[in-house]
Amino acid sequence: MHIAFVDSNPAALDAIRRAKEEGHRVTFLQATEPWYPPTEQNLAVVHSADTLIDRVTTTDAEAVTRALAASHAADPIDAVITQHEMCAEAVAAACRTLGLRGTAPEGVFTARRKDLCRAALEKARLASARYALAGTAEEALAAAERIGYPAVLKPPSGADSLLAYVAQDAAQAAEACTGILEGLDSLPENWRGQFRRGILVEELLTGTLVSVELGARDGEFFPFCVTGRFRWAKDEVVELGSYIPANLPEDLAGRCVAYAIEVCRAIGLDLGVFHLEIMVTERGPVLVEANPRVMGGALPTIYRHATGTNIYDSLLRILDPEADVRPPAGTEGCTGGRKVMPVHGGTLAPTASVDWIADEPGVLQVVGFDDYATGPGRTVQAGQVVARFILRDTDHAAVVRGAERILRRLEQELGLELMIGEKD
Known part of the structure; x- marks a missing residue:
């Protein structure tokens, strides 16, 4: 196959590596300001692309349409994919214009607009959260009163929880509106348009947070796993890691998969x-958000350790209409990835080290x-991931x-209080 990859999050560069190892032709559209760090390893993957x-x-x-049109004219493209959610809409629009194979454009546009996604769930009579899209702070505050506190306020087409807030009352909701409407300067300039679509107000869902990693092709669905989240006991909004x-x-995991398919x-x-x-609530599974991409962050690595398989190999098979797709048979025990995050800002001890963790049982x-x-002696912020x-x-x-x-020992090694203790 000739696969066009448009931009990438850091983890998904592995999809390009695996595509090349499997003998596929790869075109890669690299952003003016890539999201992934320019490490030697990352650059080697990027420059392995045929084009x-x-x-x-x-x-x-x-811009994406022009680039893909030129590539397609020189060497016909079999499939187009992006694993960078801020590029998903541009890729979907380009595929629609050029008639290229990829995720259905309307599906991408709906997933990226969380208000439209909620409306689609309501139309399909699927469980969802109460919500409203507001154009002004005044409208958002009125919506929050109707929906009830605590409430979530965020851009309807954001990413990575940026400019997302949980408000316990009207005063906090007003502060959240200010943050959403005035916080654009903190974002990359070419992201800001997608963050300027109003203020989404939603009820705060409570329960057990999970994710379903789900493949789809030709009306058939492939559940790869149901993933759990470590959430901090002192603030459940803070995610400390994931586990599989x-x-x-x-039976409840099966209900989550069935619900995800219907979504x-x-x-x-x-x-x-x-x-x-x-969110697995008292009334059953309820969507938090649907991302038209493979899981990000450390999850692909956790998945590989848990299942012995590479999620990007499965993605490549799904893109190949002739290939078999076989989700892993199961996992042995539980595999978790845990972030090291300080409670307060401070300076790491001059002798700080995390190398010893590799020798701990089960690591x-x-x-x-x-x-x-x-690193040692460096200043870090509250909630920053340091390892x-x-x-x-x-x-x-x-x-x-x-x-x-491990984290208790790390507190002594690093000289900082860490976020320890998981929400029940």
């Missing part, structure tokens, strides 16, 4: 591997200071105990 089209404004539909499989009874059908996500965040991988641009480790044990509870033991 590298550099300095493309990958959030601009016209989620700590759910088998994809309702909004039109038809080709690719998708990351659907779901599979340590992502150290260099990957997070920090990460992945470990496996018999079950979720054992992984939590092992992680907390």
Whole structure:
């Protein structure tokens, strides 16, 4: 196949690496300001592409369309994909204009507009959250009163929880509106248009947060796993990491998968591997958000350790209409990735080290200071990720105990109080 990849988050560069190793032809559209760090390893993957089209404004539909049209004319493209959610709309528009194979454009547009996604769920009579889209702060405050506090206020087409707030009362909601409407300067300039679509007000869903990693092709769905989240006991909005499989009874995990499939059908996500965040509430699974991309961050690495398979291999098979797609048979024990995050800002001890974590029982991988641009004697902010480790044990509870033991020692090593203690 000839696959065109448009931009990438850091983790998804592995999809390009695997595509080349599998013998596919690769075109890569690189952004003017790439989101991934320019490490030697990342640059080697980028430059392995058969065709590298550099300095493309990958959030601009016209720029992406021009670049893909030129590539398609020179060497017909079989499939187009992006794993950078801020580029998803531009890619969908380009595929629609050029008639190229990719995720259905209307599905992408609906997933990226969380208000439209909620409307699609209501139309399909699927469980959802109360919501309203407001154009002004006054409208948002009125909507929050109707929906009830606590409420979530955020841009309807954001990314990575940027400019997202939980408000406990009207005063906090007013502060959130100010943050959303005036916080654009903190974002890359070419992202700002997607953040200027009003203020989405939603009820705060409570329960157990999970995600379903779901593949789709030609009306068939492939559940790869149900993933759990470590959430801080002192503030459940703060995610401390992820683990596979989620700590759910088998029948409830099955209900989450069935619900995720119906969500994809309702909004039109038809080709690719998708990351659907779901809250398991008292009334059952309820969508938090549907992402038209593969899971990001450390999750692909956790998935590889948990299942022995690469999620990007599955993505490539789904894009190939002739290939078999086989989700993993299961997992052994529980595999979790845990962030190291300080409670307060401060300076890491001059002798700080995380290298010793690799020798701890059950630890599979340590992502150290260099990957997070920090180290001994460096100043860090509250909630900043300074390192990460992945470990496996018999079950979720054992992984939590092992992680907390390591984190307690790390507090002494780093000289800072860390976020320890998981929400029940």
